[in-house]
Amino acid sequence: MKGIKRLAQHLDISIGTVSRALNGKPDVNEETRKRVLDAAAKLGYAPNQAGRSLRRGTTNAIGFMIETNEETEANSDNFFLGVIAGLTGALLRHNLDLVVLPCSVNEDPHDYLQRIVARRLVDAVIISATQREDRRIDLLKAAHVPFIALGRTGGPDEHAWIDLDFEGVAHEAVARLVARGHKQIAVAIPDTDINLGYVFRDAFIDALARHGLTVDPSFIIRARSSEHGGYTIGNAILAMEDRPTAVVLVYEMMAIGLYRRLNEAGLTPGQDLAIVGFREGPQSQFLSPALTCFRMSLRDLGIGLAEGLLATMPDYADLYPAGPMHKLWPMELVEGESDGMVIDR
Amino acid sequence: MKGIKRLAQHLDISIGTVSRALNGKPDVNEETRKRVLDAAAKLGYAPNQAGRSLRRGTTNAIGFMIETNEETEANSDNFFLGVIAGLTGALLRHNLDLVVLPCSVNEDPHDYLQRIVARRLVDAVIISATQREDRRIDLLKAAHVPFIALGRTGGPDEHAWIDLDFEGVAHEAVARLVARGHKQIAVAIPDTDINLGYVFRDAFIDALARHGLTVDPSFIIRARSSEHGGYTIGNAILAMEDRPTAVVLVYEMMAIGLYRRLNEAGLTPGQDLAIVGFREGPQSQFLSPALTCFRMSLRDLGIGLAEGLLATMPDYADLYPAGPMHKLWPMELVEGESDGMVIDR
DNA sequence: AGTGTCGCCAAAAACGTTTACGAAGCCCTA
DNA sequence: TAGGGCTTCGTAAACGTTTTTGGCGACACT
Known part of the structure; x- marks a missing residue:
């Protein structure tokens, strides 16, 4: 004998009453309820989740x-x-x-x-x-x-x-870069079908437009959302004849790979290429030079x-x-x- | 009508047979099984987990x-x-x-x-x-x-x-530090009752003993396994009259806090205090100077x-x-x- | 005294599935 | 023709709960 049946038998009351007592239903004597609760605690009873789910139609x-x-x-x-x-x-x-x-x-x-x-x-x-x-x-x-x-x-x-808030981020990032003299601004978005990429791209284009800038299509760079993806972004930028002076990265890990690629090319982030990133975790916390980024608490x-x-x-x-x-x-x-x-x- | 019953009714066979067909039981005609499988796929049927768990006594x-x-x-x-x-x-x-x-x-x-x-x-x-x-x-x-x-x-x-493998780590870390001339080596362990702390402490003491060194009890530092904990480790060490020349940290985040504390004191990690850490994640990847650490893949x-x-x-x-x-x-x-x-x- | 009302509880049905059991049909052999 | 073995399938019980229903007694009110 297991479960609620055992508990009921032990207390010599019906299982229905035990169930109602445990679930706080009103039609049960308070003294009975106390007995049930005590016994349940003593015997370490907890209702079988499968049985409860089946009956209730809800899984908790x-x-x-x-x-x-x-x-x-x-x-x-x-x-x-x-x-x-x-x-x-x-x-x-x-x-x-x-x-x-x-x-x-x-x-x-x-x-x-x-x-x-x-x-x-x-x-x-x-x-x-x-x-x-x-x-x-x-x-x-x-x-x-x-x-x-x-x-x-x-x-x-x-x-x-x-x-x-990709719109907010895009506007703030662009405004900041424009204020620092940047006119050729690129953006990196994921290479998958995730909606995030489209949203950020559109917000970015809109933000540029507010400053009277248009975006070179080749400045919208699709890459994997990983460190390696950041590295390929570096490749793409370095291969351009007319390079952007700044880039906004939508994933934290991208910054790490891009830093690495720039360093390999003997270039310095923030000097030869301005970078604005995201920071979800602590990964990029100690990049040098420090990454300008938008931070959130996961x-x-x-x-x-x-x-x-x-x-x-x-x-x-x-x-x-x-x-x-x-x-x-x-x-x-x-x-x-x-x-x-x-x-x- | 829902679930397997609906499926059975739709196929005009009993629910028992449907169940056996879906579960790959042998006593079902292969043609019948195929009909069941096709219908299940078409109707998007999957067995209710609560019902299955209750009957099987296993939850998957x-x-x-x-x-x-x-x-x-x-x-x-x-x-x-x-x-x-x-x-x-x-x-x-x-x-x-x-x-x-x-x-x-x-x-x-x-x-x-x-x-x-x-x-x-x-x-x-x-x-x-x-x-x-x-x-x-x-x-x-x-x-x-x-x-x-x-x-x-x-x-x-x-x-x-x-x-x-705390023993292995302790021995390798101590051997490395001793080879570099360190004799006063401290260790930081968590301040909770977790067994890890005792294991690492003992392994550390044993490793020191192999090199003929004994450990100053004050060199076994208990701290929280967080960045702040690392900061307090710095406090503890700086307050000592006879400071250790090296410290082994058992949590990644400790290193970050300790670096910060040392920097505040105008000291340089690796120069004024040797540090060996752990690295579970990417957090400490970009500490400067680079952290000597034991790495694992979570x-x-x-x-x-x-x-x-x-x-x-x-x-x-x-x-x-x-x-x-x-x-x-x-x-x-x-x-x-x-x-x-x-x-x- | 009859009629409601209320508090408390037992009994039983229901949730959706799996599986033990047995029956029906068939083929084969004695 | 009887019986045995095989394949295939239907029937029904069981898993552990919750909740509905109804019943019994006590009490209050007319």
Whole structure:
């Protein structure tokens, strides 16, 4: 005899009453409830999650879907991992379990998520790396699974999402570079289909336009979001006849690779090429010369995601402001020495 | 009508047969199986996890227990997060789900784990930050839950574990420092009850003894495993009348704080104080002067843990070598400039 | 005294799946 | 023709909960 049945037999009351006592239902004598609670604590009873999930139709877990590529090179995984730290903390307060949903690059994210939903493994999900048209969103809507997206899509966004404030960053970065005399400004965006690239590119073009500048198409450089990607950005720039005097990098790791490439060419970041980057983690903290970058706390971002997600879940919605969250996550400029004045050549 | 029942009705066969067909049981006509498989794919059917878990008594998930402190300062979380990246990849191959089990610092890890086990939330667990006497191990053994520990305990270790090769590191670090003329060597260990601290301290003392050196008790410095902890190590050393000429740091972040403290005092790492550190992540990659450190791949460590854990699970044991894994994880020395020759003062 | 109302609890159904068991049909052999 | 073995499938029980339903007694009110 196991589980609640054992507990009930031990107390000589019915399992229904035990269940109601443990779940705080009103129609149970307070003295009985106390007996049940004491016995449960003493015997170390906790309800079997499968049984509870089956009956309740709810799993008490939320999923965080990330893409994992098997390549050995360090990639943007670090980004998601930092977010997980914030998520666990926030979900712990509500006794929600976090299950990591790693989608292999070999599989269609939509199909992967479809299987997760069909299995009813989680009550709600966080999707990341949103694409311009992301079928996962239609899937989740149709299945009535609460969700929040980390990243905008191209379409109308009635659902909850949080995205980095790429427009704000682009404008601030461009304004700063223009003030320092730069006119030939390049931007590096990821080479995948992730919507982030399009958003940042457009924000960048718009920011330049505000200063009366147009962008040379070759100055929009697509690269992997890794250190190696940064290295290839260096290659691309060095190969240009008419080089940009400044470049804005959308991933932290890119800066590291670009520094390396410049150093190999005997050039100095911030002197021969102005660089403005992002900083999600501590990686670029000790680059020399110090990287001028936009910084964010991944942990806080994780907490924000948890709150935005909970707000979309019927059982928790009353704790949070109504309506799906649409939030542009602000970033803070950290002044370094990598975005120097333009030098006549 | 939902789930397997719907599928069965749609095909006009019994749910039992459908289930057997999907699970590859032998007693089902191959043509029938094909019909079932096709229909399942077309309708996007996947078995409800709660129902399956309840019946099978197995959840298809493994848990990774970590401790999360709510403090804002970046702590060793980064260590665990890196491991998660490796875990997800390895578990993905076996279609196992990973659930993160964050234990609040306010709660007894044993009680927390006890609840997880009672809920039967996961089939197996990875525990980390093992203590010298860790009651979680007795709990898991008694409950017959397969597990692997990241970190040794003080007791007899019949169970599976992986730990960093602290002995090897201590010996290599000390030998290197002694060869450079250092005789007054300090070590920094965590200020918590985690077993790692004792292991490293003992290995350190033993390594010194091999070179005929004894250790000044004040040279065993306890500090938090964070950047701030490294800063306090600097304070402690600077306050000593008879300072060590070298120090070995057991956490990556410590080096960053110690560098900062030394710089504030107008001292140069590697010149006024030799430093040997650890490097789990990319944090200290760009410290100047470059940190001499022992490096490891957290991702590989995660993969190793997954394999060690699977070997203890009856359903997977045949894929892996028999017997619980006891592994000292090797680390690789990265030569920097922070462990210079001793200078007469 | 009859009728509601309330507090408390037992009984039983339901959630979706897997699997033990047995039955039906068929072929083959004695 | 009886019986045995094989293949294939349907039936039903079981997993551990939660929740609905209803019942019993006590009490209050008319």
